[in-house]
Amino acid sequence: MTSLGSAKDSLLDIRDLTVWFDTPKGKRLALDRVQMTVSRNDALAIVGESGSGKSVLSKAIMSILPKNAHLADEASIEFDGVDMVRSPERTLRAMRGRRIAMIFQDPMTALNPTRSIGAQLCEGMRFHFGLSRKNARSRAVELLRDVGISAPEKRIDQFPHELSGGMRQRVVIAMAISCEPELLIADEATTALDVTVQTEILELIRSLRRSREMALILITHDLGVAANYTDRIAVMYGGQVLETGSTRMIFQAPIVPYTRALLEAVPRLKDEAHAHLRTIPGRARPFATEERGCHFTERCPRARETCKSDYAAATRAVTGQEYHCWNPSC
């Protein structure tokens, strides 16, 4: 497979990542030949509908896939030279939370309800940096201030249930950045929040990313979030990355028919009322049973015979996108 995307200063390099799940009904394909590169300071959105493999990909990066997941032999995930697939658990543990941090959709389940937020905030710093209780606590207060929590000296002894949803997500973000990670993965981190709070959290993530020079992978189904808060977008469907490119070009000149259809299916505020929206026929069938061609084939208006059996090699468009398609829209 070609590796058009790999740059010299890449932080994360994913090659030929194929993930199978063992299920009672047999093997199911969750990720299919995924190629992805994230460089330092990059802000990449992974966009896709449910079942597209976004979350499996983020778990694979963190090496926290469930036990029934199996990676193909040729799969490789390298984070700054560290092999995230074959390294021993001890090495991986030193990476997780320290160099790669992750925030999830529901802040209430990410926090332990029986422990104060201070205790949870200090845990990572004490584990990775060996800080004393006192030093960790004073740093925790600083972190809470950094993520915009007022009266952090008081808040630090509160429990998760005493905070609002937006506040809890701020605490989770403070935990994620406590060990100064080089890569932050936000998996639908603002999906459960109200719109007014969502923008506050996204603004916070953006400013922290800039001030701390973190790379960001933003996993989302919301094209509006991707458009406004990332520099690059990878579009996933059925476990495959169909198109990767600059955010501007993905929105202005989508190449793969799926990306185009997705953009036309979204209602926009500036559209006329009762505007007819484009629909995509058929339904997504997550988890194929075998590695074949493009998984969008059966719903694709431009599908050809080859699409069923062969997955197109990565091609670079003049507009800069890297795509996998035999019959692109333009």
Place this chain on the structure above:
Amino acid sequence: MLESVMLTSAPVLEIRDLTVSYTIGSAKPFNVVAGISLTIPRGATLGLVGESGCGKSTTARAVMQLTKWSGEMRLEDTDMATVSASRLRALRPRFQMIFQDPISSLNPRRRIRQIMLSQLKVSGQFATKKEADARVARALEQVGMEPATTLSKFPHEFSGGQCQRLCIARAILLNPVLLVCDEAVSALDVSVRAQVLNVLNGLKASSSLSQLFISHDLAVVKNVSDYVSVMYLGKICETGPAAEVLSQPRHPYTRALLASVLEPEVGDFEPSVPRARGDMPSALSPPSGCRYRTRCVKAQPRCAEAQPEARSVGGEHEVACFFPD
């Protein structure tokens, strides 16, 4: 066309000063919906928007007569405050509801044919098998589903969007005048959400079905609504024709909501527009005066003293604010 229909017939739903109270434990009751007024003209769709906890769904439950409420409510010619239990039962087919999760709304062990026919049987509208089959087929066609390939299948054989269309088919089977949609497309993926929105818009055009469309997504509301009401902590802040409210918002909260919408366009988002501060207070102890004042960028001492009443700012556009923009 819409205008003439509205002028000649009474509204399908008219609500005045609707209040819904809940009691938690032994504490004194608090108002989840604190005196709201809504009107849905015949054939029109009213979008009800607001953040979680503002009382949108409670309003829907009150309209569906699934919770106790006080105030005035008229559904067509019927005064819902004084309606008898038997009359209400006979009226239920007139107002139908679809929910957020279409898959849990369909019995997984029944075929679509059984699901549809039981709707007719329960409401006493099952005359002959032939007639019932024809009605089911017509309803399925209205939502864009092929009866021949649909009827013998089970719900799990359909996508979320198709299941939601089946729920709509089941609802319109009884020829309702009002369809209440509570976050009906929120759980759907982009590609199938469009199918459901197109069906709802199609029903509006082909039959005079009125809709109460509840959503937190303003772009979705814009797509289906003729009128929009913005709700905050149990009160209506702003109401009026959809195009006007969404393009020239007058209430600071509506402005904050619109400023938070992330359009799927590059370089459109303008983060300098004043937005809401902090989080919504608890409905258990709402702020005095205007309920939005604790988050409002324009709040003045007066806002804490008195509750602003809804006033017209031109035509049907009404705003409940002392200092509208």
